[in-house]
Amino acid sequence: MVSTMNGNTFVVSDGSGDVQASPSHPVGLFSFDTRFLSRWVLTIDGQRLNPLSKDDLEHFETKFFLVPGEVSPYLDPDVSVIRARCLSEDFTERLTIINHSHQPRTLSLRLDVASDFADLFEVKDAQPKSGQITAVVDRRGIRLRYTRRAFHREAYVSCSDVQQVDETGFSFEVALESSGLWEVDFRVETLIHGAHGRDLRESLAPRRRRTRPADLRGELSQWLDRAPHLACDEDRLERMYWRSLTDLAALRYSPLSATDKLPCAGLPWFMTMFGRDSIFVSLQSLPYVPEIAAPTLRTLAQMQGTVLDDFRDEEPGKIMHELRYGESSGFEQQPHSPYYGSADATPLFVVLLDEYSRWTGDTEIVRELEPDARGALAWIDAWSDLQGNGYVSYQRRNTVNGLENQCWKDSPDSVSYRDGSMPGVPRATCELQGYAFDAKKRGARLAREVWGDADYASRLEREAADLKARFNRDFWVEEREHFALALDADGRQVDALSSNMGHLLWSGIADDDKAARVARHLLSPELFSGWGVRTLGMREGRYNPVGYHVGAVWPFDNSIIAAGLARYGFRDEAARIAIGMIAASEFFAGRLPEAIAGYDRELTRYPVEYPTACSPQAWSSGACLLLITTMLGLEVHGDRLVTDPVLPEEITRVELTEVLGRWGRADAFARGRTAPRREPPRRRP
Known part of the structure; x- marks a missing residue:
């Protein structure tokens, strides 16, 4: 499993960046004890992608380097994919498709999207939902909604270049020139309804400002710079020290x-x-x-x-x-x-x-x-x-x-x-x-x-x-x-x-x-x-x-x-x-x-x-x-x-x-x- 995190908002996926949630499986996009994405699966020409490597050196950013289909020692892939995701104010992911062939290529790309809006306790105990989930499509993307009486959560998935969108995801026909490159950006905005229809996070922090990746990068750098510097003749201890400080920041x-x-x-x-x-x-x-x-x-x-x-x-x-913000606490199914x-x-x-x-x-x-x-x-x-x-x-x-x-x-x-x-x-x-x-x-x-x-x-x-x-x-x-x-x-x-x-x-x-x-x-x-x-x-x-x-x-x-x-x-x-x-x-x-x-x-x-x-x-x-x-x-x-x-x-x-x-x-x-x-x-x- 691969995690990207920023505070109590985090994404857990498989090694290719895909999310396929199942009962009691804690993968997905989570924030304030609710899962906002339970499915986030990328395919090219109907094939899942296989990982070559990943870059997760910064807790709020992860890059996955992928190829379609099975990796073979006898056949070089002629297409590669980079998924660059970031958790700042929202969850964003940039897909970069690269054609390594000397011939033009046309690819069918699909990103399947869904949310079960599971409370973390429901994930842990494999419990069913009590409210209603709907999906509404507009010209920019998909608005996923969950409602149970006054409890309301939303995830809005938008795309920088919508070609075809339905209630379950986005489809693209990608035409690549020889050695060409194609990019598209996705954004997932989460809404956590609190009192008077305000987002709960703004109710808790009225002066909260939107953060950008550069803000997070600078904040992490300052955090590490303020900490004492460790030098020793034991590489394992140095690695453990800096990893620990970085994780505490995350x-x-x-x-x-x-x-x-x-x-x-x-x-x-x-x-x-x-x-x-x-x-x-x-x-x-x-x-x-x-x-x-x-x-x-x-x-x-x-x-x-x-x-x-x-x-x-x-x-x-x-x-x-313990303090929780999810549905089970809101309806006093849990005392947290x-x-x-x-x-x-x-x-x-x-x-x-x-x-x-x-x-x-x-x-x-x-x-x-x-x-x-x-x-x-x-x-x-x-x-x-x-x-x-x-x-x-x-x-x-x-x-x-x-x-x-x-x-x-x-x-x-x-x-x-x-x-x-x-x-x-x-x-x-x-x-x-x-x-x-x-x-x-x-x-x-x-x-x-x-x-x-x-x-x-x-x-x-x-x-x-x-x-x-x-x-x-x-x-x-x-x-x-x-x-x-x-x-x-x-x-x-x-x-x-x-x-x-x-x-x-x-x-x-x-x-x-x-x-x-x-x-x-x-x-x-x-x-x-x-x-x-x-x-x-x-x-x-x-x-x-x-x-x-x-x-x-x-x-x-x-x-x-x-x-x-x-x-x-x-x-x-x-x-x-x-x-x-x-x-x-x-x-x-x-x-x-x-x-x-x-x-x-x-x-x-x-x-x-x-x-x-x-x-x-x-x-x-x-x-x-x-x-x-x-x-x-x-x-x-x-x-x-x-x-x-x-x-x-x-x-x-x-x-x-x-x-x-x-x-x-x-x-x-x-x-x-x-x-x-x-x-x-x-x-x-």
Whole structure:
């Protein structure tokens, strides 16, 4: 599959540029959770075209180099075709037909066009449409319309040189001279009806201006120029770095304003705002592209929960999980308008606010969002303790289509006992407690240093210390020497061995005397595949190497684990994870997918992509950045950037110049390989 994308608008096609949608197949032109093109098929003399090559170096433009019919080593094609497509304000495609023969040629060209206007959830679940689709032909093209009561979407397909058009496409008789060339342009304009008949995008961003390819090209160039420059003796890492930055640029969109951009989660299923994902990506990328963090914080604050709403799992102070614009959300077949079904985004909001202010020195946003941060901290105490034991837990209010698991591993089978059986609800997963601990510690710093509320700061510090002490007592599985995945509804340990405990090192909630045993488990053959840490241990009852959260390896997860290991002084273990991820990226042209299978590296010798993985995915792109931060040991001390590098043995030189922060710009260097060591746990100031 080949993708062209710009924000949350994207095209997914086959290798020749054709789109032939089928149930549950996420190909087509999508925007704001609706598929506007489900068929876009080019033929010449009744034959499909075959790809020779493609150019997709820029995320918003793709060129396909094609020939009609089958490619043969014994017969040179005498006609070639270039499809040059672009996603700026609209979707455009220029067809260029070239006659390589010394004789004139006449070709019959056909472009078949259709739209099913499927909601992304309908594509995912292969559900039928409820409204009416019509096609109206005019002298310029085809207007495709979908109507279901007040819900209205349109795609207008126009052509620069209409010869013959009907409700299903365009036909041309193309006369080519010897060595001649013929071109035609197509444009697809999408209309998303909102209130008062206005396009929804203009309602969200009244000052939105039309963008051109040159604008996008300049914006991408500026984005890459502003980021620090990486130079090293490991080509795979450099390729991974620039690919990650480019993908993050492609995944940005403006949900509520004309200018502020924050990351979508991933293509194709999650091209929208996710609270948890946007927060983690902002954290991963702070030294590189800090400009996405403030829009993320402000947008999440703007949509922070204010009422009790069972359908949306909304509660006062809670940070949203997912925002959708499609038909199923509009008619409340899905609760995503927005949906609040995550227990981790709320404490992580406070974590990001503090970390962003530490890196950038921006205290104005801390003052601006003080009520929102206090509301998030209040949610931890007032609404998350469903078991009455002082721990953050979750249980969906929406029992029809709310998420059963509301941690980052949010698939239905992700939380289980060692024997594979499932606990009841509510559930309190271990990493949620780490996030809450971290949020309270950071909230205390903000209260004392910015808000001028020493009493509140002292209270939060006491609560954090109490939480840490209780956590290390109640979650520690003594006989197996690791932290439990969760506590069940009765407060009993859900004793599966999982990657979640790596997040405990990242948040700092694990006691120092337990960290070495956690590190040993994380790098053991049961969890470490050679590419990265599996989400679930190989001996656990639900282990499946191609299971979404029960055995697959997630780059995002591994970047957090590596950062946590380094925080407690296990720098060589962190380096092993980093080089595993770098090695895996080589097989995906530098782009780490959402997840790879948990097979042992020796078994497959190449990383197997999870069957329905998003690619690109924002926090997989962010994983590369956080791994570089971890290898270089980048940290903020006052108004200075400090480094404490430990590189993998395979890398002997890394230079990261013009790192962004409150100091302005600074450079970080790493040389050679230090001897293996164990340091005392390092703590953030």
